[in-house]
Amino acid sequence: MSDRRVFRWATTSTRMLIGTVVSVAAVILVVTAVSVPWPTLVRDPVSIAAVPAPAASIVACDGGLLFLGRDPMNAAAVSAVAPQSVTAGASEGAPEPQEQVLEAPGVTGDGGPLALTAAPLERARVDVAAAGSSTIAADDMAGFAASACRPPLLESWLVGGSGTTGASDLVLLSNPGTVAATVELTVFGAAGAQSPPGGSDLIVAPGSQRLVPLAGIALDEASPVIRVSATGAPVHASLQTSITRTLTPGGVDQVGPVTQPEATQTITGIAVTDPPGVDGASDAATVLRVLAPSADGTVQVTVTPVGRAEPAIEPEEVPLTAGQPVEVALPGLAVGSYSVEITGDVPVVSAVWQATGFEEGDDFAWYTPSPEIAVPSLFAAPGGPPPTLTVANPASGAAVVVITSDDGAYRLELTVPAQSTMTARLSARTVYLLEPSAPVRASLSLSGDGALAGMPVWPADAASPEIMVYP
Secondary structure (H helix, E strand, O other): OOHHHHHHHHHHHHHHHHHHHHHHHHHHHHHHHHHOOOOOOOOOOOOEEEOOOOOOEEEEOOOOEEEEOOOOOOOOOEEEEEOOEEEEEEOOOOOOOEEEEOEOOOEEOOOOOEEEEEOOEOOEOOOEEEEEEEEEEOOOOEEEEEEEOEOOEOEEEEEOOOOOOOEOOEEEEEEOOOOOEEEEEEEEEOOEEEOOHHHOOEEEOOOEEEEEEHHHOOOOOOOOEEEEEEEOOOEEEEEEEEEEEOOEEEEEEEEOOEOOOEEEEEEEEEEEOOOOOOOOOOOOOEEEEEEOOOOOEEEEEEEEEOOOOOOOOOOEEEEEOOOOOEEEEOOOOOOEEEEEEEEEEEEEEEEEEEEOOOOOOOOEEEEOOOOOEOOOEEEEEOOOOOEEEEEEEOOOOOEEEEEEEOOOOOEEEEEEOOOEEEEEEOOOOEEEEEEEOOOEEEEEEEEEOOEEEEEEOOOOOOOOOOEEEOO
């Protein structure tokens, strides 16, 4: 081999060796760079914590009592037959809520339902509470009705009333806002859920109340339940129900909405005023109506006297078929105040019908479930018989509940034992603040001679949570 060829071989081998070494080094450097953390520059984004400005608090009242067909020349006319007296108030330190009279097209007579608005004060939400009552003693309608004024909702449920002969019931749809609402009424009855033509695409103008006769959407339904769905704007839905037995008026009531189906519901403060065995005892004076809207299931119904732990009657298992309301008689209850607990494996809506009797001068009321109250909440006691507040504590520990009148003249502290109930006698035409140390449920009941009504206490709206803004 010549010297030139030896030199060329050595040069080539050297280049190959150097390339191999460089490649190995590059691989080592890449692997090391991937596995070893590199220094980084971390900078938190600029953020600002802000609380949204609260909206005004709005509640709408049911208004005075109405009668359909009193005018013999116009059977479809609705007449205002008894005005509603409203008691209202706002949070401590806030001005009185502003009143607005809602228009009621097609109703003859003076006065429409009230809507009350409480504007925020110094960027803080102001609660507003109101309740109204009416009394009538006429040949075609008699009784006492009381109801709480409620905030408008996009969906609510009406449990009560009847579409059978003798009933003269009206669905009331109130829109206290500034935008028109379109409402759909779904009727649940013996055949399940129905969308009647008279309950579809109902336009409720802003600042007005629209009336729908229950017989027009639930004719011959003995125990209907109505779902109210609104788009465009929320509405306050309620039900005015009255009955005439032959030619004798048997009472009147205004039934407030149930917000949503739940697997557990508590209906408390039910006032039984007549002992078993009195005239008319063959008719059930206490009846539970319950509906499972979306699925078959079973509920257990437990009736307990207020202030006691033992059930008044044997708890009952009630099977439910989806979409079909069921009525359960609760017989043999002695005079007193009761709570009805409905617990099941599916969400339900419910209400209890209670009557003082079945003769002339008697009255009835629908009692709806009490939602959980975990924050200080205002409520109003309307005019009428002396109101009684019933507080139920479903928890496993005692709850302290403080009730204070808006003028500061009344203050009561109740220690409600675990899984028990207590009552407090309050004054009519007064606004109160209820402050619980733990979640409770409460209701207000009013009973007197030929007068019966009840309404749950609703919790105050929760304040808007703090949000983070990233500029």
